[in-house]
Amino acid sequence: MTELQEEILKRRTFAIISHPDAGKTTLTEKLLLFGGAIHVAGAVKSNKIKKTATSDWMEIEKQRGISVATSVMGFNYGDYKINILDTPGHQDFAEDTYRTLTAVDSVIIAVDVAKGVEAQTRKLMEVCRMRNTPVMIFVNKLDREGKDPFDLLDELEAELNISVRPLSWPINIGQRFKGVYNIYEEKLDLYTPSKQIVSESVNFKDINSPELENYIGDSDAEKLRSDIELIEGVYPEFDKEEYLKGKLAPVFFGSALNNFGVKELLDCFVQIAPSPRPIHAVEREVKPEEEQFTGFIFKIHANMDPNHRSCIAFVKICSGKFSRNENYKHVRNGKLMRFSSPTAFMAQKKSIVDDAYPGDIVGLPDTGNFKIGDTLTGGEELHFKGLPSFSPEMFKYIDNADPMKAKQLNKGIDQLMDEGVAQIFTNQFNGRKIIGTVGQLQFEVIQYRLLNEYGAQCRWEPLNLYKACWIESDDPAELENFKKRKYQFMAVDKEGRDVFLADSGYVLMMAQNDFKNIRFHFTSEF
Structure with a gap:
């Protein structure tokens, strides 16, 4: 063996x-x-x-x-190496x-x-x-x-x-x-x-x-x-x-x-309990015992240490052995990257790791290179699917409460959105930024963290919307027509994709009936 x-x-x-x-x-x-x-x-x-x-x-x-x-925590118990994710x-x-x-x-x-x-x-x-x-x-x-x-x-x-x-x-x-x-x-x-x-x-x-x-x-x-x-x-x-x-x-x-x-x-x-199992990528099934390293980012956390504005991307290792200072391919942007200080966690205490194996979760310092769902490999073109962003159900305009701190606010919003805590949309009609979440508590968390971690103050303004849905179509003329008719309710997400902000269930249903060639998606994974 x-x-x-x-x-x-x-x-x-x-x-x-x-x-x-x-x-x-x-x-x-x-x-x-x-x-x-x-x-x-x-x-x-x-x-x-x-x-x-x-x-x-x-x-x-x-x-x-x-x-x-x-939180991610690892420890040894007898002959076993245990990784717990407390959710x-x-x-x-x-x-x-x-x-x-x-x-x-x-x-x-x-x-x-x-x-x-x-x-x-x-x-x-x-x-x-x-x-x-x-x-x-x-x-x-x-x-x-x-x-x-x-x-x-x-x-x-x-x-x-x-x-x-x-x-x-x-x-x-x-x-x-x-x-x-x-x-x-x-x-x-x-x-x-x-x-x-x-x-x-x-x-x-x-x-x-x-x-x-x-x-x-x-x-x-x-x-x-x-x-x-x-x-x-x-x-x-x-x-x-x-x-x-x-x-x-x-x-x-x-x-x-x-x-x-x-x-x-x-x-x-x-x-x-099972040891790590094969995982399905879009291209093929990846078995843990393969020699080549593969892994995907399932979580990004801004500010693990408030003294250093650093993000950490959590990578789940799917196959092969991950080694410090090796070159790995970041599949989405096609670059090779190496990591000099990958970390393993015991809640907040972290230590640098030299090697990690399938099943382990490793934290990689992130300066804005990663998004949730990114794949890292030893060189192969692979994509792991199945990390959805759901359509938000609560919306508010976010405004800057302190004009001197615009830069801090923008940086804070950027990093917190990368974590996937909430989603940001830019309204095409008035250029204002809209934050969408699944629950009320997230607005409080965002406001609190912007103030305490970035020194920026934000103001919320209520916005009555029913749902955000991503739209796409194979018929460019119909898509253009839809965007013109719904001009006030069109926005783009962080990736620049078209998002329709429906203000009621009835409006959404009518839109789906009137525009047969447009596909409406309620998760961002399509």
Whole structure:
């Protein structure tokens, strides 16, 4: 087996997704704790402890207690190299999360035991299903009162449209929570409420042995036996192949805040989760074990370090070995580029890497060369598809509030738009700049970051539009006619493509009826 194949088999690259407040960031922290990557878990919500969560490092995230950007973290666990992408749960940042899902090989979904499956989780699951991404489910917050575990399993199957198989099972819940029985490893994990230590676990092959009563008492022992019997009767045996096809989701129970059930999840995960898989490019399928390096940019982040106005482009390595100071081809602009300081991340702390392998995520310093979706290769002409920008649903004019700072404002807008947080359109009628987003919160984030990172002040002016759609046609005369008739509602995006700003659903429908030869697109990928 070659060195490259060995490295590939060690890699586990996954994202943690959930609805806001299901405990995703806390779960990420606890996984990092087991990897020895951090030594104190920060209490995310508590203001008494000033050490905030490791993965929420942007200033605005610390103030709000929510994650607004995907963070990338890597650590070693046993023989495995694990890359976690912690995604924003807030729906205003769904687009960032959709893109992240193109860069991972599997997913862990965190679900709150009291709230069950929420809207955002359902949407993200659809993206996983489109790509047949393997999914594991972690039911969190068992130290609080919540739904009956069997009801919850039914809900997971119905809402997420996937078969489930519990690999651990809770002994009571809320105030009376005593621990879980780990079905996968045949162990009894007993719960002691504490945020810093892992509770006791006992090997327990035969659940019918009378010793069970000594650990959890008579009534709970009896209930556990009948529950396990029911599980074995109702749910199929756990089948790793079905999991890898994205058809079956293993379920674990625990409490991330109290550090309970997380190690069990991680131990099972490294054994069954897939190592990096082949990825489809437009030209052909790219296998990870190929000699030639290939990778694509799935995220750009401006200002990782506020003291240096630098952008970082995150590259997901698809095949071959990436080496520092080698020449690689930037396919879109046909140039060769070399990188003297590629970085790997542990949240905000970064270190320079010499080599990286398929599945790894590397940060490249970016001075405006990259766009989301760009491909880097060892020389081959390849294009990785599947990183969409969705049509925005909220629009505002952006104006400069401080005439002395026009240059800073323009630079700030430019860099933040490259991140893909929002989209910018220039109105052809009056030349004004319009920012389009998927959610209201993004306007606040943009305003805050322009002020704090670029020293520029912006003013918003409301603009009532229904949708932006990209238009194209094989009939130049009809396109010209359309642009004349809709003169006031025409704009161009950052790439100079034509965009029609429809002010109502009715207007859009009429336009589609009247102009049969024009194609209207609602994502920028066409």
